[in-house]
Amino acid sequence: MANEKNGEKTVALNRKATHDYFIEEKYECGIVLTGTEIKSVRDGKVQFKDAYVSIIKGEAWIKNMHISPYTYGNIFNVDETRDRKLLLHKYEIRKMYDKVRLKGYTLVPLRMYLKGGKAKMEIALAKGKALYDKRESEKLRDAKREMEKALKFKG
Numbered sequence: 001m002a003n004e005k006n007g008e009k010t011v012a013l014n015r016k017a018t019h020d021y022f023i024e025e026k027y028e029c030g031i032v033l034t035g036t037e038i039k040s041v042r043d044g045k046v047q048f049k050d051a052y053v054s055i056i057k058g059e060a061w062i063k064n065m066h067i068s069p070y071t072y073g074n075i076f077n078v079d080e081t082r083d084r085k086l087l088l089h090k091y092e093i094r095k096m097y098d099k100v101r102l103k104g105y106t107l108v109p110l111r112m113y114l115k116g117g118k119a120k121m122e123i124a125l126a127k128g129k130a131l132y133d134k135r136e137s138e139k140l141r142d143a144k145r146e147m148e149k150a151l152k153f154k155g
Contacts, residue, residue: 011119012046012112019134021108021126027096029060030087031112031121036073041119043070046112053086053107053123055097060086062109062121086121099125 017023033041040046045068053062061083069077088096099105110122129137 007116008120009114010111011041011044011114012048014048014051014108014110017048017108017110017124017126019129019137021106021124021128022133023110023124023126024099024105025125026110027088027092027123027125029121029123031062031119032085032087033067033119034076034078036070036076037067037078038119039070039073040067041112042114048109048112051109053109055093055100055107058090058093060088060093060096060107060123062086062123065109086123096125104128 047066049064049066051062051065053060055061063083064081065084066080069080096107100107104127106126106128108124108126110124112119112121114120
């Protein structure tokens with residue numbers, strides 16, 4: 001999943017986030033990892049299932065993100081789903097915290113990527129979709145796919 005623009009390599013995507021939420025704002029942040037965790041990230045062993053971001057005492061933390069133990073890490077491996085600190089500016093955290101306190105807003109991870117040898121994460125301020133919104137999104141996506149197929153066949 002290499003993304004050649006800006007020299008970024010996408011490690012993991014959260015496709016379910018765009019299905020379940022309306023994405024309002026996106027933020028890029030760093031993530032604090034141990035030595036064996038970054039090796040697993042470089043191998044692409046990251047899952048966002050049930051992962052979310054919470055703000056505790058003025059710091060952003062990602063919870064329930066699964067990073068598989070490094071194969072050769074032995075005693076240095078840590079818990080796969082431990083809470084990991086996200087590196088953001090204080091004003092960004094304050095802005096997010098104010099929005100999250102409002103009803104319906106949440107912080108979700110969108111993707112994890114390597115940029116300049118460092119692990120970065122893209123998180124989003126999102127508002128939950130209702131069931132009828134999800135159905136509408138599926139209808140629009142299917143209609144768009146049909147139009148592209150018809151244009152491809154015609155051309």
